Amino acid sequence: xxxxxxxxxxxxxVAEDDISRSANELDSYIESLRTxxxxxxxxxxxxxxxxxxxxxxxxxxxxxxxxxxxxxVKYIIHIGIGGSNLxxxxxxxxxxxxxxxxxxxxxxxxxxxxxxxxxTLEYLVQLLLTEVESPEExxxxxxxxxxxxxxxxxxxxxxxxxxxxxxxxxxxxxxxVVSTDEGxxxxxxxxRLGFYKLVTPKQVGGRYSVFSSAHLFSLFCAGVxxxxxxxxxxxxxxxxxxxxxxxxxxxxxxxxxxxxxSKGFSVHNSFFFHGELESLGRWYxxxxxxxxxxxxxxxxxxxxxxxxxxxxxxxTDLHSMAELYLGGPKDKITTFVHASxxxxxxxxxxxxxxxxxxxxxxxxxxxxxxxxxSGTQEAYxxxxxxxxxxxxxxxxxxxxxxxxxxxxxxxxxxxxLLRVNAFDQPSVEQYKKEVRNTLGGL
Amino acid sequence: xxxxxxxxxxxxxVAEDDISRSANELDSYIESLRTxxxxxxxxxxxxxxxxxxxxxxxxxxxxxxxxxxxxxVKYIIHIGIGGSNLxxxxxxxxxxxxxxxxxxxxxxxxxxxxxxxxxTLEYLVQLLLTEVESPEExxxxxxxxxxxxxxxxxxxxxxxxxxxxxxxxxxxxxxxVVSTDEGxxxxxxxxRLGFYKLVTPKQVGGRYSVFSSAHLFSLFCAGVxxxxxxxxxxxxxxxxxxxxxxxxxxxxxxxxxxxxxSKGFSVHNSFFFHGELESLGRWYxxxxxxxxxxxxxxxxxxxxxxxxxxxxxxxTDLHSMAELYLGGPKDKITTFVHASxxxxxxxxxxxxxxxxxxxxxxxxxxxxxxxxxSGTQEAYxxxxxxxxxxxxxxxxxxxxxxxxxxxxxxxxxxxxLLRVNAFDQPSVEQYKKEVRNTLGGL
Numbered sequence: 096x097x098x099x100x101x102x103x104x105x106x107x108x109v110a111e112d113d114i115s116r117s118a119n120e121l122d123s124y125i126e127s128l129r130t131x132x133x134x135x136x137x138x139x140x141x142x143x144x145x146x147x148x149x150x151x152x153x154x155x156x157x158x159x160x161x162x163x164x165x166x167x168v169k170y171i172i173h174i175g176i177g178g179s180n181l182x183x184x185x186x187x188x189x190x191x192x193x194x195x196x197x198x199x200x201x202x203x204x205x206x207x208x209x210x211x212x213x214x215t216l217e218y219l220v221q222l223l224l225t226e227v228e229s230p231e232e233x234x235x236x237x238x239x240x241x242x243x244x245x246x247x248x249x250x251x252x253x254x255x256x257x258x259x260x261x262x263x264x265x266x267x268x269x270x271x272v273v274s275t276d277e278g279x280x281x282x283x284x285x286x287r288l289g290f291y292k293l294v295t296p297k298q299v300g301g302r303y304s305v306f307s308s309a310h311l312f313s314l315f316c317a318g319v320x321x322x323x324x325x326x327x328x329x330x331x332x333x334x335x336x337x338x339x340x341x342x343x344x345x346x347x348x349x350x351x352x353x354x355x356x357s358k359g360f361s362v363h364n365s366f367f368f369h370g371e372l373e374s375l376g377r378w379y380x381x382x383x384x385x386x387x388x389x390x391x392x393x394x395x396x397x398x399x400x401x402x403x404x405x406x407x408x409x410x411t412d413l414h415s416m417a418e419l420y421l422g423g424p425k426d427k428i429t430t431f432v433h434a435s436x437x438x439x440x441x442x443x444x445x446x447x448x449x450x451x452x453x454x455x456x457x458x459x460x461x462x463x464x465x466x467x468x469s470g471t472q473e474a475y476x477x478x479x480x481x482x483x484x485x486x487x488x489x490x491x492x493x494x495x496x497x498x499x500x501x502x503x504x505x506x507x508x509x510x511x512l513l514r515v516n517a518f519d520q521p522s523v524e525q526y527k528k529e530v531r532n533t534l535g536g537l
Numbered sequence: 538x539x540x541x542x543x544x545x546x547x548x549x550x551v552a553e554d555d556i557s558r559s560a561n562e563l564d565s566y567i568e569s570l571r572t573x574x575x576x577x578x579x580x581x582x583x584x585x586x587x588x589x590x591x592x593x594x595x596x597x598x599x600x601x602x603x604x605x606x607x608x609x610v611k612y613i614i615h616i617g618i619g620g621s622n623l624x625x626x627x628x629x630x631x632x633x634x635x636x637x638x639x640x641x642x643x644x645x646x647x648x649x650x651x652x653x654x655x656x657t658l659e660y661l662v663q664l665l666l667t668e669v670e671s672p673e674e675x676x677x678x679x680x681x682x683x684x685x686x687x688x689x690x691x692x693x694x695x696x697x698x699x700x701x702x703x704x705x706x707x708x709x710x711x712x713x714v715v716s717t718d719e720g721x722x723x724x725x726x727x728x729r730l731g732f733y734k735l736v737t738p739k740q741v742g743g744r745y746s747v748f749s750s751a752h753l754f755s756l757f758c759a760g761v762x763x764x765x766x767x768x769x770x771x772x773x774x775x776x777x778x779x780x781x782x783x784x785x786x787x788x789x790x791x792x793x794x795x796x797x798x799s800k801g802f803s804v805h806n807s808f809f810f811h812g813e814l815e816s817l818g819r820w821y822x823x824x825x826x827x828x829x830x831x832x833x834x835x836x837x838x839x840x841x842x843x844x845x846x847x848x849x850x851x852x853t854d855l856h857s858m859a860e861l862y863l864g865g866p867k868d869k870i871t872t873f874v875h876a877s878x879x880x881x882x883x884x885x886x887x888x889x890x891x892x893x894x895x896x897x898x899x900x901x902x903x904x905x906x907x908x909x910x911s912g913t914q915e916a917y918x919x920x921x922x923x924x925x926x927x928x929x930x931x932x933x934x935x936x937x938x939x940x941x942x943x944x945x946x947x948x949x950x951x952x953x954l955l956r957v958n959a960f961d962q963p964s965v966e967q968y969k970k971e972v973r974n975t976l977g978g979l
Contacts, residue, residue: 209853384858385859385861404861408652413619421968422832439655440659443694458976463687469975523859525916526855534896534897
């Protein structure tokens with residue numbers, strides 16, 4: 096279905112002129128994005144916008160999947176962290192997280208290994224050795240752009256050892272697919288060991304890589320319609336290369352966030368009214384957190400830029416955070432996200448608890464949750480708390496593809512307005528250096 | 538095991554004198570808490586501190602559990618939202634969330650229904666009707682303090698209807714346990730319908746109710762050692778009634794948060810280095826969010842107080858939020874939480890990927906995650922980012938009980954310093970009123 100809508104008329108607390116002025120400042124940057132789009136290459140830092148149009152990526156993903164016999168697989172173990180797993184997780188959980196915990200025999204399922212946890216590894220190995228008859232029923236997808244991510248290497252080392260205690264090492268090796276930059280150390284190791292290999296374009300950073308094979312491969316093997324996902328992304332990229340604020344949700348949202356941030360709003364609350372979209376919120380947290388949370392701007396001045404991203408779930412968090420959001424510091428700009436078409440069911444006409452029936456009986460669950468959402472937005476308006484409202488057509492691969500492409504371009508725009516580099520992460524190196532020192536010196 | 542430690546020497550960015558001064562301001566409030574403790578009653582707003590000592594609560598929980606035949610049960614469906622489920626979820630997931638998704642036949646399991654979602658209800662009913670042979674294998678625990686919570690009533694209505702389409706209504710009714718305030722409308726309905734009833738003391742608000750039967754009942758039925766949980770809470774309450782900052786983690790933490798907040802730190806980041814503690818973070822978000830996020834102080838002045846609570850998971854979020862935390866705005870005070878004794882395993886001596894071995898081979902997973910944690914803290918210190926360090930002895934019911942009691946008293950102290958009411962939530966009423974209007978007028 097698709098066709099995301101963004102509404103913000105009358106729900107902001109800054110002047111419309113300020114927003115238009117910021118949007119206009121992006122004209123020439125949008126022009127340069129159009130040039131990136133025309134090249135169809137992966138040379139510019141913004142090159143991720145070309146991934147949804149790259150038919151070779153999809154054919155390679157499907158070829159490897161067919162070759163490895165993905166249709167007989169029960170479990171896809173996706174080993175990766177940060178930009179190497181948040182995208183897969185966001186899409187997969189949007190479509191499967193309500194079903195998975197409540198259906199035991201429904202496979203294939205993706206199991207995620209991100210941080211290192213001995214207990215998780217132990218239970219996972221037990222699960223695989225009891226519920227799987229042969230290695231043919233699993234795929235291990237190891238994802239690391241640099242090829243040297245500590246958690247990913249350690250998880251792969253331990254899992255490989257435990258599985259080869261039971262199965263032939265050749266049989267296990269034939270189930271491993273590695274996604275990494277061409278020419279990385281992991282690439283060479285995978286080559287030597289005869290693993291399947293999928294390449295991530297070097298210029299595309301992890302947080303912008305959701306439409307690369309590193310993410311698409313696990314999703315395709317798990318039965319997600321990646322063609323629909325990419326179709327949503329393509330439609331949205333075209334909308335966001337427009338310089339008209341009415342047509343481009345990325346342009347509108349980036350300008351709105353920028354102006355509010357400059358007026359002291361320091362927290363961006365993505366408030367999803369569907370629990371299954373929580374991981375989409377986590378994916379966005381990394382995207383905006385790493386892209387605009389910066390010590391220095393592109394001129395080298397110390398600026399400590401950044402908008403702290405938080406994720407809320409409706410109606411759950413209304414029973415947890417509403418007091419703070421409505422009464423606490425006015426430091427948050429909120430983006431509500433909800434779908435217009437969702438599954439619904441009816442509350443029985445005849446109440447089990449008649450004295451508790453405040454207009455529920457005979458109503459659909461959608462009517463009730465819609466009332467909670469609109470009640471919340473009314474309360475926000477009465478308190479003059481600024482918000483945007485994003486309406487997805489439904490919760491589908493296509494809508495999620497639209498949302499993710501919209502947000503990646505929004506963040507590039509926002510970084511441009513803030514004069515920070517959306518594509519590097521210099522401060523992360525600090526803690527990694529300390530970790531290397533400790534491990535080297537143990 | 539138990540015995541939580543709090544460290545903060547040399548890791549803060551405010552004067553120690555300011556912290557001691559704030560701690561001293563709490564002397565008389567601590568005195569009044571001691572009086573509450575001596576009464577052993579539920580009349581003061583702080584009465585929740587008496588719950589872990591109330592042996593009648595535990596015997597009633599165990600009596601009802603035995604009566605309903607909890608030891609033959611496969612699924613406990615816990616219906617509740619906000620303060621009526623975050624506590625159960627925090628404890629249960631700390632102990633079970635790594636195991637549950639990877640072991641299909643291991644029961645009992647708790648299934649949570651909080652917000653309204655038609656699809657979740659559909660899958661849940663399917664699960665129960667296929668994997669359960671008779672109603673005897675389930676317990677439905679419906680929790681609402683007021684007895685009128687929209688989501689809880691609606692979920693219970695729909696679930697009851699769907700189950701009685703298949704099973705005799707008497708058989709389903711005999712599996713329902715209701716936890717609510719004595720005399721609430723739900724109490725009367727439960728009485729009329731002949732459901733089991735457990736009472737929550739009226740003075741104990743939802744966010745302080747984790748040690749009441751509303752939470753203990755589901756936990757006990759799921760096999761959690763609630764005696765250990767309460768033992769941890771009792772030890773901690775005694776420590777936190779001390780006026781010496783060295784002995785009371787609540788006193789130290791509240792004073793530290795207060796002073797940092799007054800210097801412009803507006804976000805409190807609880808950074809758990811164990812993924813299974815994420816729901817403990819969500820529980821704390823409600824606790825502090827609703828208790829100190831206030832439009833007005835106790836003198837009636839508009840203050841818009843509040844410290845936005847966020848939850849981070851190590852090492853996962855280092856690959857997502859580190860750039861913002863280290864380089865972005867200096868508006869966050871961080872509390873790291875980790876356990877000293879955890880399960881560990883060894884990385885193989887012989888590397889599968891020798892060129893990627895940055896000192897991992899032969900190391901334990903604990904050594905590696907410890908190195909990541911200490912590397913992170915080093916980087917924080919170099920950037921002068923303030924933090925506290927909480928060390929749990931292990932991840933057990935007892936340690937979690939300690940942590941929760943510590944945090945509940947910390948928040949009472951912090952509210953007292955900020956001169957706000959830790960026990961009401963006036964702003965929440967705003968959106969609820971709007972929702973009622975919409976539903977009434979549909």
